[in-house]
Amino acid sequence: MKEIYELDVYRLAEELSDLVWYGFDGWATKVQKTIGYQIIRSSDSIAANLAGSAP
Secondary structure, three states, X not given: OOOHHHXXXXXXXHHHHXXXXXXHOOOOHHHHHHHHHHHHHHHHHHHHHHHHHOO
């Protein structure tokens, strides 16, 4: 059986999280403070939830 970090869906989730984090600094302060932090938490939780559900 593959490790979680070997799965394509996990790698894509990690890539999405990285893209959100890299883009965050370029967003307006208002966007960062309103929806930005929620987007970061949401994108980070995708990979975390996948890892948590792995057998």
